[in-house]
Amino acid sequence: MKIKVLFAAWVCAGLMQAPAYAKGDAANGQALATQGDGSGAPCAACHGANGEGMAAGTFPRIAGLDADYALRQMVAFQQGKRVNPAMTMNIDNFNQQQLADLAAYFATLPVAAPAAATASQAQLELGKKLALQGDWDNYLPPCASCHGPNNQGVDGNFPGIAGQHASYLKQQLQAWQQGQRQSDPVQLMEAIAKRLSPEQIDAVAAYLASQPAAPQQ
Incomplete structure (x- = not known):
């Protein structure tokens, strides 16, 4: 707690x-x-x-x-x-x-349906756990704690990441890990990304990409 x-x-x-x-x-x-x-x-x-x-x-x-x-x-x-x-x-x-x-x-543009998942069921289950429950024992909050219910986004501070391309999500998590993004005042995502293993990054990116998205406005 x-x-x-x-x-x-x-x-x-x-x-x-x-x-x-x-x-x-x-x-x-x-x-x-x-x-x-x-x-x-x-x-x-x-x-x-x-x-x-x-x-x-x-x-x-x-x-x-x-x-x-x-x-x-x-x-x-x-x-x-x-x-x-x-x-x-x-x-x-x-x-x-x-x-x-x-x-x-x-x-204002409508959001297309997500592409069919190509990841394994085990990978999707791991991604779902990280996205919705996190791993608090290892200081990994769930994505949804910031990105909102079902990771649909919260106003202008946290973008909707459900339905985003897995390749882009993976790229950005790696960029946060490597300190290549400096747009967050407290570098919250950098701290979280550095705790993720390559396996976890692949899994959470695959899961989020498989989820339907909705416009934030």
Whole structure:
């Protein structure tokens, strides 16, 4: 119980530091997504025509993602707190209002059904336990303790991760492990990811990818 209380306090401290950003215009965001920023490719080149992402290229699903969260991530790419050369190149000429418009647009898009699971039943069961129950003895809270019921996301602080591509989830957990993401004020995910084994990362990514997702807005 003490571990859970300390974890909740840690999360709250991080949320108090989260910046607030402007609201976006979804109609303008749709136009910007099609046009690109003038120097890079349109969003669909990586994220698909409907924001569904591309598992083979580890490009995430962004359809239905909370607009505030999506905006914060794009700002993080521009500021170098998240590193992905393709992403940075394709949004570096957008101002913050334009980024807010893009985020608002993708938040309105419907979420596609998850792909059929290819993992073993044992792997999915391990992933389910980590996602929904955690492993408190080893200081691993369940994903749902932050990402909400069924991991559908909680406002702009914690994204929906159910239905996200397993390849992307695995990539990002590894990035947190290696300290390559600096967009979290308290680096909560880094601390958690560093406690996960490769087997656990594969399992939780496979399980979450197999679960249906819902738009966060």
